[in-house]
Amino acid sequence: xxxxxxxxxxxxxxxxxxxxxxxxxxxxxxxxxxxxxxxxxxxxxxxxxxxxxxxxxxxxxxxxxxxxxxxxxxxxxxxxxxxxxxxxxxxxxxxxxxxxxxxxxxxxxxxxxxxxxxxxxxxxxxxxxxxxxxxxxxxxxxxxxxxxxxxxxxxxxxxxxxxxxxxxxxxxxxxxxxxxxxxxxxxxxxxxxxxxxxxxxxxxxxxxxxxxxxxxxxxxxxxxxxxxxxxxxxxxxxxxxxxxxxxxxxxxxxxxxxxxxxxxxxxxxxxxxxxxxxxxxxxxxxxxxxxxxxxxxxxxxxxxxxxxxxxxxxxxxxxxxxxxxxxxxxxxxxxxxxxxxxxxxxxxxxxxxxxxxxxxxxxxxxxxxxxxxxxxxxxxxxxxxxxxxxxxxxxxxxxxxxxxxxxxxxxxxxxxxxxxxxxxxxxxxxxxxxxxxxxxxxxxxxxxxxxxxxxxxxxxxxxxxxxxxxxxxxxxxxxxxxxxxxxxxxxxxxxxxxxxxxxxxxxxxxxxxxxxxxxxxxxxxxxxxxxxxxxxxxxxxxxxxxxxxxxxxxxxxxxxxxxxxxxxxxxxxxxxxxxxxxxxxxxxxxxxxxxxxxxxxxxxxxxxxxxxxxxxxxxxxxxxxxxxxxxxxxxxxxxxxxxxxxxxxxxxxxxxxxxx
Amino acid sequence: xxxxxxxxxxxxxxxxxxxxxxxxxxxxxxxxxxxxxxxxxxxxxxxxxxxxxxxxxxxxxxxxxxxxxxxxxxxxxxxxxxxxxxxxxxxxxxxxxxxxxxxxxxxxxxxxxxxxxxxxxxxxxxxxxxxxxxxxxxxxxxxxxxxxxxxxxxxxxxxxxxxxxxxxxxxxxxxxxxxxxxxxxxxxxxxxxxxxxxxxxxxxxxxxxxxxxxxxxxxxxxxxxxx
Numbered sequence: 001x002x003x004x005x006x007x008x009x010x011x012x013x014x015x016x017x018x019x020x021x022x023x024x025x026x027x028x029x030x031x032x033x034x035x036x037x038x039x040x041x042x043x044x045x046x047x048x049x050x051x052x053x054x055x056x057x058x059x060x061x062x063x064x065x066x067x068x069x070x071x072x073x074x075x076x077x078x079x080x081x082x083x084x085x086x087x088x089x090x091x092x093x094x095x096x097x098x099x100x101x102x103x104x105x106x107x108x109x110x111x112x113x114x115x116x117x118x119x120x121x122x123x124x125x126x127x128x129x130x131x132x133x134x135x136x137x138x139x140x141x142x143x144x145x146x147x148x149x150x151x152x153x154x155x156x157x158x159x160x161x162x163x164x165x166x167x168x169x170x171x172x173x174x175x176x177x178x179x180x181x182x183x184x185x186x187x188x189x190x191x192x193x194x195x196x197x198x199x200x201x202x203x204x205x206x207x208x209x210x211x212x213x214x215x216x217x218x219x220x221x222x223x224x225x226x227x228x229x230x231x232x233x234x235x236x237x238x239x240x241x242x243x244x245x246x247x248x249x250x251x252x253x254x255x256x257x258x259x260x261x262x263x264x265x266x267x268x269x270x271x272x273x274x275x276x277x278x279x280x281x282x283x284x285x286x287x288x289x290x291x292x293x294x295x296x297x298x299x300x301x302x303x304x305x306x307x308x309x310x311x312x313x314x315x316x317x318x319x320x321x322x323x324x325x326x327x328x329x330x331x332x333x334x335x336x337x338x339x340x341x342x343x344x345x346x347x348x349x350x351x352x353x354x355x356x357x358x359x360x361x362x363x364x365x366x367x368x369x370x371x372x373x374x375x376x377x378x379x380x381x382x383x384x385x386x387x388x389x390x391x392x393x394x395x396x397x398x399x400x401x402x403x404x405x406x407x408x409x410x411x412x413x414x415x416x417x418x419x420x421x422x423x424x425x426x427x428x429x430x431x432x433x434x435x436x437x438x439x440x441x442x443x444x445x446x447x448x449x450x451x452x453x454x455x456x457x458x459x460x461x462x463x464x465x466x467x468x469x470x471x472x473x474x475x476x477x478x479x480x481x482x483x484x485x486x487x488x489x490x491x492x493x494x495x496x497x498x499x500x501x502x503x504x505x506x507x508x509x510x511x512x513x514x515x516x517x518x519x520x521x522x523x524x525x526x527x528x529x530x531x532x533x534x535x536x537x538x539x540x541x542x543x544x545x546x547x548x549x550x551x552x553x554x555x556x557x558x559x560x561x562x563x564x565x566x567x568x569x570x571x572x573x574x575x576x577x578x579x580x581x582x583x584x585x586x587x588x589x590x591x592x593x594x595x596x597x598x599x600x601x602x603x604x605x606x607x608x609x610x611x612x613x614x615x616x617x618x619x620x621x622x623x624x625x626x627x628x629x630x631x632x633x634x635x636x637x638x639x640x641x642x643x644x645x646x647x648x649x650x651x652x653x654x655x656x657x658x659x660x
Numbered sequence: 661x662x663x664x665x666x667x668x669x670x671x672x673x674x675x676x677x678x679x680x681x682x683x684x685x686x687x688x689x690x691x692x693x694x695x696x697x698x699x700x701x702x703x704x705x706x707x708x709x710x711x712x713x714x715x716x717x718x719x720x721x722x723x724x725x726x727x728x729x730x731x732x733x734x735x736x737x738x739x740x741x742x743x744x745x746x747x748x749x750x751x752x753x754x755x756x757x758x759x760x761x762x763x764x765x766x767x768x769x770x771x772x773x774x775x776x777x778x779x780x781x782x783x784x785x786x787x788x789x790x791x792x793x794x795x796x797x798x799x800x801x802x803x804x805x806x807x808x809x810x811x812x813x814x815x816x817x818x819x820x821x822x823x824x825x826x827x828x829x830x831x832x833x834x835x836x837x838x839x840x841x842x843x844x845x846x847x848x849x850x851x852x853x854x855x856x857x858x859x860x861x862x863x864x865x866x867x868x869x870x871x872x873x874x875x876x877x878x879x880x881x882x883x884x885x886x887x
Contacts, residue, residue, distance in 0.1 A: 074839035105863045109841055137863070257838040291867075293854040396856045396867050409856070500836055500872070503858065503865040 018066045018093055019058070019172060022086060022117070023101035024109060025072030026504045028129045030054075031159040032101050033069040034516045036169070060169050068093065074109070076116040077216050077253055080433070084220045087213075090120065091224065094204035097176050099168070101127045104134035104156065107141060107272055111264035112257075114150065115181050121206035123176035126154045127168055132161075133505065138275035146271045151180040160510030185259055189215065189252070192244035196237050201228045215244050216253035287506045290393045300397050303390065307381050311420075315377030316456025324369030336360050348545070357544055363537035366583065367530045374452045376522055378420035383517040387509035392501050399499060404482055406489020408432070408499040411441045418449035422581075422618040423529050424521070425449070426625055433497035440488045442626055446614045447638050448481040450581075457585035458606055461592055469603050469660040472649075476607045480645060532617035536579030539616075549575070563647040564608060565654075566601050567591070574609065581615040599660045600653050608646030613638050677769055678710050679719060683737035684744060684768075686720070686727060691793065696727040742796040744768040745789035746779050752790040753783065754877075756830060782812055815857060815873040818850050824878035831875025833868075840864050848878060 023029045037056030054069040070089055071082035078084040090098075098117055102110030110128070117124050128134075128141060143154045153171040157164030184190065189212075196211035203210065213221060214237060225234060245252055289295045337354045344350050354361045385391050391413060399409030411432055418425035425445050429438045450458060462470040489496070543549040553571050560571045569591060577584020588609065592602050613635055614622070622631040653660070682705055689696045702708045714720050719733035729737060747767040751760035771779070777800045780786075785801045788794055812827050826846050829837065842848065842861050851858040851865065857873040859866060 074836070079835050079839065103863075108862060109839075109864065112839070112841075139863075251835075253835055254838055254843075257835070258843050261838070261841060261843060288851075291852060291855075291858060293852075296855075392867065396858070399869075400855055498833065499856070499867070499869045500833060501856075501867040502840070503867055505865075 016064055016066050017096040018068060019097045019099055020068045020070060020090060020093065020095035021099050021101060022070055022090075022113065023072060024074055024103060024106070024113070025502060027072070027101050027103045027110075028159045028513075029072065029101045030069060031513050031516055032099075032127065032129065032157070032165075032168075033067060034520075035159060035162060035165050037067050058169075058172075060173050063173065065096075065172070068095065073113065075257070076113060076120075077213055077218060077256065078220055087220075088224075090122065091203070091205055095122065097125065097172065098122045099125045099127055099172065101129050104128040104131045104141060105137055105139050108261070108264045108268045111267055112260050114152075114179060115183065115260050115263060116209065118150075118152075118179035118181040119183070119206060119209040119212070121178055121209070123178050124150075124152045125168070125171045125176055126150065126152060127164075127171075128154065128156045129159055131156045131164070132158045133507070136280070140273050140275070142271045142273075146267070149267055149271065151177060160512040162512075181263070183259060183263055185212070185256060188244060188247050189255070192240050195240050199229070199233050199237055212256060215241055216256055217241070217245070217251075218253075283506055287393075290390065290506065291396050291503070296393070296397045300394065303385070303394070307378075310381050311374065311377045311452060312456060312459055315374045316452070316460070319373035319377065320370050320456065323373055324365060328365045328369045333361050333365060351545075352541060355541070357537055357541035359534060359537060359541075362540075363534045367533045370456075370586075371453045371529075371533075372522075372525075374456050375421050375525055376518070378452045379518045379521045379525075380514065382417065382420060383514040383521075384509045386517065387507070387513045389504040389506045392503050393506075395501055396503075401482075402485075403496070405444065405485020406440050406492070406496055407437055407485065408497045410497065410499065410501065411437065414441050414445065415449060418445045418451065419455060420452050421525065421529065422446070422449065422451045422614050423532075423621045424525070426618060426621045429625065434494065436492050436494040437497035439492065439626060439630065440485060442622055442630075443488060443634055443637075444481060444485055446618065446622065446634050447484055447611060447641070448477055450477075450610045451615075451618075454581040454585045454610070457589050458610065461585070461589050461602060461606060464592075465599050465602060466660050468658075469599065472603060472660065473607055473610070476645070476649060477610055480611060480641075484641075529617045532620060536616040540576060540579055559643060563643060563650070564601075564604055565650050566605055567596055569596060570601075570605055573605070574612065577609055577615075578613055578619075579616050584609045584612070600650075600658075603660050604646050604650045604653070607649055608642055611638070611642035611645055613642070675710075675713075678705075678707070679714055679717070680736070680740045680769060681705070682711065682714060683719065683729075683733060684740050686729065687737040687741045688793075690729075698722050698725050698727055701727055738796045740768055742798060743771050743776055745793065745795040746776060746783070746786075747771070748789045748791075749783050749786050749795070750779055753786075784811070784813065812877050812879050815850065815859070815876040815878065816870065818878055820850050820852060822850070823881040824848050824850070825881060827877045827879050829876055831872060833872050834875070837872075837876075840866060842866075842876070847881075848876075 021029055021033055033054065033056060036058050056067045056069070058065045058067050068089065070086040073083045073086045075083060076087050076090070078087050100110070100114060100117060102113075107128070110126070114124060114126060126146075128143070134141070141156070143156060147154045153174065153176060155164055155167045155171050157168060159165075185193070192215055193208055193211045196214055197207045200207040200210055210221065214225075225237070229237075248255060290299050333354070340350055340354045344353070351358060353359050356362070385394070394416070395409035395412045397409075398412045402409050402411050402415075405411075411429075413431065414425045414428040417428050422445055426442055429441045429445075432438045432441055458473070459470075462473055540549070543552070549572075552575055553568075556571045556575065557568050560566050560574065561568055564570075570588065573584045573587030573591070576587060585606070588597070588602065588605050591597050597605065613619070619631060619635070622634065626634075652658075682701070685704055686696050686701065689700075698711070701711055705711060711720075714733070715722060718730055719736065721728045721730060744764055747764040748760060750767075751757045751764055757763075777798060780798055780800050785797075786795060818824060824847070826842065826844050826848050828844050829842070837843070840861065841864060842859075846861050849860045851860060856867045856869060859868070859876075
């Protein structure tokens, strides 16, 4: 548990009730979280997962609660890591209330979870979200009847329009009951459930529900059990489980799920009326095209072009121009410099703040002036893609391509995010199934995916070179990406992660949702990444003052000059590039504008720096996610590969006499 | 059971089993257009008396050292071969077993004609066994020429857009499929096969790959009109 959770623990001790937010993936849970807490859930909401568990405070009519957002689940009999995480939260946190957010048009699946919550003995408020979509398909739910059948409160919401939120808040305030479900799983199951229940320790959730999980073969409970029971009891439980499995003759988990599904079906049929499909023909058509093996491609290209225009041209061009050049360049920096020069007598401190590697003149200018506008526009574009439901379709289109790199199509999410911010992308690799997939994705992100800050500068530079240069650059990066992935897939043992994706309906992205998600990510960025950039700048400052920069320069130059045939000054760009990706590219850009680089040199330097090691922030994130050993190995592999490839390109261009 | 079927009914005595095996062996050799010699057959089966009995029972003739079927013998050989190879198909395709030789050998003696036809229909009147050898046609296969499709197919062979009902599931991820409502008995629709399999169950749409799709066996809805 992280520091945030520990903090909340303290709050709990003060007597605050905890409310857990549970639901299937892609039902709008995190938006509801945002509406209730006024806070934005952190990071990824890929149809599939909330990457981290978020906590927020709600204040309703004076009563305060702590709201816990959980990863989306399809079942509390865990079959994926997210489901395990959510199940464990319920097991260890004992929420006073569970707010289950469900998809109004998919009541049956929603109820499968409600049933399990009831069996666990948890009070539930059922929030049927996306009622507008259900209506569009001619689906209406008799909420009163459902309330009666469940014995629990049922509200309906349309989250982006804030409809029904008041009713939801009221329902949370009221005393909620545990839904009254009693399901019979058959004589064999019931017998063994009883036997195991008798052996289990008293706990936050109903022991019978735990017994059912154990019978279903849930191995993730092993650790929890070991710490609470002695060896004898553990053995007894295990032998009961085996006996039951043998007697049943078919997978127990499947049996349990089928019975639950049947019960859910019964209830659904009695409260839902379907009045024929009314979903807009147009949207259906667009949806079909977006996944079509042939027509899906132009759609994909169109989307990519849209992103390029919005992020690359508007974000990296117009906005950066405004903020960095005008705001910082013409107003803030000169102003700061003047003020510091006046107030601070010590030249060292002066330099620290407004010098060449100054905290304001370099760190803040670049963090706020360049990176923030670009990443914000990127996050907006990304949130639009997410909310519209296009991302999983993108995963389908790119699945085959990703298979070559040893990844499943799901990896399209972190890879595309990597074009925005590599640090965030590495974090998002959590949604990939299997260590192998995550490792390969992280490696490829570090090697061949340039982040938006860098990308902006690189594309700018390439466009002032020639179309050929851009083509060569793009080809080089693609080739390295595909080949490295392919090679990594061959070398690393294990199977590719499974491809199992839920495809939500295509919908018009709701501005509110986009705003909530973007705000969340930008906040994350400001809190997590910017301090690292400041740290990086500080390190540069220290290196410079200790004249170590010159030393590194001397050591690295021969490589840069000899192998890559670049002027010595370019070394600086590479060194700085580690601490700040965009600096590297920007440094080269400056050299190019000053006429210090020939077109060929420019191209070689650009390709090399694109492949070069990731920035400090990303590096720290890789350590955090994959471990120090892996991170260092990646560093050790990427550095020579980038330089070797650059050298190769240089050789090829010169010997083939290609002018760019 | 009609007289005809009684005649074809799988015999259960040891002698009958031996005869079946022998007839099948002869059939196989004959398939490869090779001549079956008496000496060879004795070597294979290691029971000269048994083979001679078969001549006595009117199942085979021996002419100039070569073994030939009588009409009766040929009919029986054909039937038993058909059952054996259908059993192999059943074990290999539907049950996904790799070590099924012995069981297929056993099953061929125990299947009744009705069961044989049901298996053949279920599998869609397969023309060959898993080893590629032809399965002799049966009555049901003749009708098949008029009927369009086999009864139960895997998602791999299903038609895009047609309404199906899931008959059974096997393979990886059936737990996760169950989680989203895909179980035996659910109504399912195939949206596309490439670049991935996309299917819809109620209001849920998922994308999966071939390895999972080929384990979902479905049956077409017969009653629906324009649903």
